Amino acid sequence: MSSVDRQLDDLKAEITSEIPDDITVSDVKYEGPELVVYTRDPKKFAQQGDLIRQLASKLRKRITVRPDPDVLSHPDEAREQIMAVIPEDAGVTDLDFHADTGEVVIEAQKPGMVIGRHGSTLREITQEVGWTPEVVRTPPIESSTVSNVRSFLKQERDERRDILEKVGRQIHREEMQDDEWVRITTLGCCREVGRASFILSTPETRILIDCGDKPGAEGEVPYLQVPEALGSGANSLDAVVLTHAHLDHSALIPLLFKYGYDGPIYCTEPTRDLMGLLTLDYLDVAAKEGRAPPYESEQVREAIKHTIPLEYGDVTDIAPDVKLTFHNAGHILGSAVSHFHIGDGLYNVAFSGDIHYSDTRLFNGAVNDFPRVETLVLESTYGGRNDYQTDQEDSERKLKEVINTAHDRGGKVLIPAFAVGRSQELMLVLEEAMREGDIPEMPVHLDGMMWEATAIHTTYPEYLRDELRDRIFHDDENPFLADQFNHIDGGEEERQEVADGGPCIILSTSGMVTGGPIMSWLRHLGSEEDSTLTFVGYQAQGTLGRRIQNGWDEIPVSRDGGRGNTMKMKMHVETVDGFSGHADRQGLENFVRTMNPRPEKVLCVHGDESSVQDLSSSLYHDFNMRTFAPKNLETFRFK
Structure with a gap:
């Protein structure tokens, strides 16, 4: 018997000695960093509200309790009972039952209402049906990435469990x-x-x-x-x-x-x-x-x-x-x-x-x-x-000045930005500036992965600033869904239409002008004297962004990544510090x-x-x- 198996036997014995006599422990396994306890009495476990927390504290391990598959109620019956427990306002969009682990994945628009105060609703679900609930958020903006990752992990569930067991044994080896x-x-x-x-x-x-x-x-x-x-x-x-x-x-x-x-x-x-x-x-x-x-x-x-x-x-x-x-x-x-x-x-x-x-x-x-x-x-x-960045208010003021000046000239503002982070920060600034009349209302086009990255942000509001999270989910005022935002999904044809149109703001990847859609926008707009290229993030040494920032006006614009084709830059070039992550x-x-x-x-x-x-x-x-x-x-x- 390996040292890990001996350790698991000892843990099973210790857990059994700590819990009430009418609760059985049928198996104990490591899955990654967690200790998973299987029981034929999941409802009784759930009735003992603090039992898992006390065990985790005593054993100094993260503990998950799962029911033995053969004591589970039928998914159709469980679905009805679960929906009766969860408040209607939670906006449940899917229930996905996994009999092999006794888990039910509940997807909801408001996960907090499914969890309940200090996990009270989750415990009530287990008390009613025996299944172990896991809660995920329904993305407010549909995200193909989140959807694909979730479906892929569901499809690979068996292999993933094998991976986690192997990792768990490695972590807890002697x-x-x-x-x-x-x-x-x-x-x-x-x-x-x-x-x-x-x-x-x-x-x-x-x-x-x-x-x-x-x-x-x-x-x-x-x-x-x-x-x-x-x-x-x-x-x-x-x-x-x-x-x-x-x-x-x-x-x-x-x-x-x-x-x-x-x-x-x-x-x-x-x-x-x-x-x-x-x-x-x-x-x-x-x-x-x-x-x-x-x-x-x-x-x-x-x-x-x-x-x-x-x-x-x-x-x-x-x-x-x-x-x-x-x-x-x-x-x-x-x-x-x-x-x-x-x-x-x-x-x-x-x-x-x-x-x-x-x-x-x-x-x-x-x-x-x-x-x-x-x-x-x-x-x-x-x-x-x-390297002292401008105060955030001053940065936002300068950005608004750049936009207003370009708009007055009838030009466009092109902003290279990382798809993740700075783009969403800029969206919040632009949405508020237009709402409060600090800049004229105009289309804001998002190119590259920005819209998809924004959708992922709204899937995980608990990682956002407190006030923004509350706006998105409590006040139904999701700023990322403002009417002026347009996702560029028509490729070159749509870019040409935007270039031929009136004043607008374009946020495009890549943030350091090293490839991606920004190169297409430079081909379309680089020779426009009325438009402005505005840097809002760090430009690393050796990147085209740094060279343009340093005064280069002859830039490569080859469509195939090759060398030779260059264009004379006539756009204004501005740098607005303070938006860096x-x-x-x-x-x-x-x-x-x-x-x-x-x-x-x-x-x-x-x-x-x-x-x-x-x-x-x-x-x-x-x-x-x-x-x-x-x-x-x-x-x-x-x-």
């Missing part, structure tokens, strides 16, 4: 090493922006944090081939943690499965869906531009199948000696500061991912309240000594200043060379802490 140390190896994004990737290792465990590409630099990928990473095989990794879905952090996650990785990916639920959306688009853009994609769509599906979603604040075992907790990073939907608690109080490391420290229209600001952090790995995109220099310093206790060491990463060095030097002088501006392929040992 520790084999007596040594104690912690190392971080930098595989990318050091003294550069893009290809974020790190290895966090202990004698027992090896974890990859992020695996992205580098915007505007084809072929520059993380140093995955080194022995610390995949040099000894992809399955030497115990886990992958994804901080957020932007491609400079997520683009090459599916590549790991091409190399043979078969383990878990930990991220938030919206990050999982957005990763699917963005990586499939990444393949599509590569094909259109005649580049060989680094992996196939099958590997994207494998990545989704192996994802274990975690919520902010949940402390989760991901290895025998590592606990992971996600906290809101304020950057994009589902972005997470990732806190690793290593060993039995041995060491704590936090990876900021990308952060925005203050509140925005979309998100609450990044969380930096941790019980302990000895080392912080901190993004430094705007870490330079002069990244904290500026002040925000980064404040993030560190207000940590209590402050970290002993900070690694400044994900910034141009001068930015990381400036921030590293400043934190050292201001807070008397050890700071580093590492290069790629450096390894730091702690403890």
Whole structure:
């Protein structure tokens, strides 16, 4: 018998001794980080309101209780009883019964009403029918991504359960090493922006944090081939943690499965869906531009199948000696500061991912309240000594001025933006500005994946700023559904119609002008002297966006991604700071200043060379802490 099987037998015995005599436990299994308890008495379990919470606290494990399949009521009978328990206002749109696990997935417009106060309605459902309810939100804006991910996971349910059982056994295996140390190896994004990737290792465990590409630099990928990473095989990794879905952090996650990785990916639920959306688009853009994609769509599906979603604040075992907790990073939907608690109080490391420290229209600001952090790995995109962004109100005022000026000239405003994050922030600004009369009413065209990304935002309102969430679901005033927003879905023909029409605003991917629909808009509008190209986000070195920002007016406009065809840019070019999803220099310093206790060491990463060095030097002088501006392929040992 393996050590895990012995552990499960012991847990079953301990649970049996803790629960009332009239409740039976038929089986106990690990599924990913959770302990799943099967019982023939699910209704009695549900009647004991605090029993599961008490067990979880005593055993220090996340516990799910499921009924044995042979004690379940028939789905038709259960459906009727469930609908009688759930308030009609909840807007239930689907019930999906899974007899193999005894779960019923309830899709509703208002999940909170299905859950009830402190889970009271869920408990009542189990008391009535025995089935274990799981609740998901019906997207207010139809999302093909959310729908496809949900159907795919349903279709792969059996295999996914096998994956989770295998992961669970790995997490709870017996520790084999007596040594104690912690190392971080930098595989990318050091003294550069893009290809974020790190290895966090202990004698027992090896974890990859992020695996992205580098915007505007084809072929520059993380140093995955080194022995610390995949040099000894992809399955030497115990886990992958994804901080957020932007491609400079997520683009090459599916590549790991091409190399043979078969383990878990930990991220938030919206990050999982957005990763699917963005990586499939990444393949599509590569094909259109005649580049060989680094992996196939099958590997994207494998990545989704192996994802274990975690919520902010949940402390989760991901290895025998590592606990992971996600906290809101304020950057994009589902972005997470990732806190690793290593060993039995041995060491704590936090990876900021990308952060925005203050509140925005979309998100609450990044969380930096941790019980302990000895080392912080901190993004430094705007870490330079002069990287102070404009106040949000001033930024919005300037954007309105740019729009009004272009409108008065009879021109259009073209804004390159990331599909995820800044586009939705801009939609909120534009909707309010038109509603309040600060800019004239005019069409706002969304091109690329923006509409789909917006639909995903409305599926996960619990990740949005409190006031926005309330607007969407409590006041029936969803700002993303304003009449002026138009989804460009007619391709070149529709773009030509917009270009031939009157004043309007166009939001288009890609945000750094490295390909995608923005290139088509430049062909249509680049020679218009009345129109304005407006940058609202970071333009990395080497991208066409940075070159135009620096004054280039002869730009490549080839339709097939080849070289040779150029066009003279006559559009006005403006930059409006303050809309970035990244904290500026002040925000980064404040993030560190207000940590209590402050970290002993900070690694400044994900910034141009001068930015990381400036921030590293400043934190050292201001807070008397050890700071580093590492290069790629450096390894730091702690403890």
